[in-house]
Amino acid sequence: MRKPKPYDYSDPRPPSRSQKKRDSSALQVLGGKLAELPDSALKRLALPPRLEEAIREYKKLSKHEAKRRQLQFIGALMRETDTDPLAHAVADMEAGNRSQAREFHIVEALRTALLSGDESGLEDLVALAPESDQAEVRSRIRMLVRNAKAEAAKNKPPRSSRTLFRLLRELRAGGALSQGEAEDNEGDEPGDEPGYEQDDDEQDGHDAPLKTSF
Structure with a gap:
């Protein structure tokens, strides 16, 4: 037509x-x-x-x-x-919403892959962080994946899964962790429940799990 x-x-x-x-x-x-x-x-x-x-x-x-x-x-x-400015404003908002929706689906797919045991995209994600943070980020992602699986197995609220989503989103947005993300880690102790493991890098007490409040 x-x-x-x-x-x-x-x-x-x-x-x-x-x-x-x-x-x-x-x-x-x-x-x-x-x-x-x-x-x-x-x-x-x-x-x-x-x-x-x-x-x-x-x-x-x-x-x-x-x-x-x-x-x-x-x-x-x-x-x-004068509808021209209104039409442009609506178009810009729609484009922004579409972009946000695409990003949400990308991050969700990355999280789903990690939770299913697929680490094929892990190093690409880690590479988005500053070089000095990459070992910590890799360790944190793996820890959150394990914690999320343990929560799912026990039918607990998916707090670690939500924290993982936020971490992946932050990595894609800028690579560096926000100050709030860093503060969330201070003072936390590793989970004592079965299934809440620490990485080898964390067992010497240098790193602690993220708080998982949402």
């Missing part, structure tokens, strides 16, 4: 009825996307008061017909608004 040709507003002739319909539909689609944004994002867009109020009212509606009529009203209000 061919994409509709955008209306040439430099054309002195008035737009056709079909062009008006396409423009109206496009504004309603954009209005619907604005309505999907959280309130905090709407505030940042600094919408005209009437348009913002109409969008907030749309969010409150539940019946299909009422929502359809309100969306038409939003589209009409948007004819009086």
Whole structure:
């Protein structure tokens, strides 16, 4: 199906009825996307008061017909608004959300592989950390994997699994551990329960498991 040709507003002739319909539909689609944004994002867009109020009212509606009529009203209000910045803002937000979703799935796949015993990607992850931290990071990942498996075997809350996810995410984001991650390690003692093992590097007391509060 061919994409509709955008209306040439430099054309002195008035737009056709079909062009008006396409423009109206496009504004309603954009209005619907604005309505999907959280309130905090709407505030940042600094919408005209009437348009913002109409969008907030749309969010409150539940019946299909009422929502359809309100969306038409939003589209009409948007004819009086410069929609180019709004369209760019929505596109940027959607691109950011897609990027975050992709990253989440990548980190989840890495964690799943490690928990299943597949360490084929471990060294690539470790290499993301500063060279001085790499031995500690490798040891920590393996420790969290063991602890997560022990928790799963005992039907305990997956605290170590969640901590592992955060660690992998931080490695991919910047390589270095955050200050909060480092502080989480201070003062912790190795778990005494069966299955909560220490790496050889940790048994001399230099390293302790992460706290696993989430």
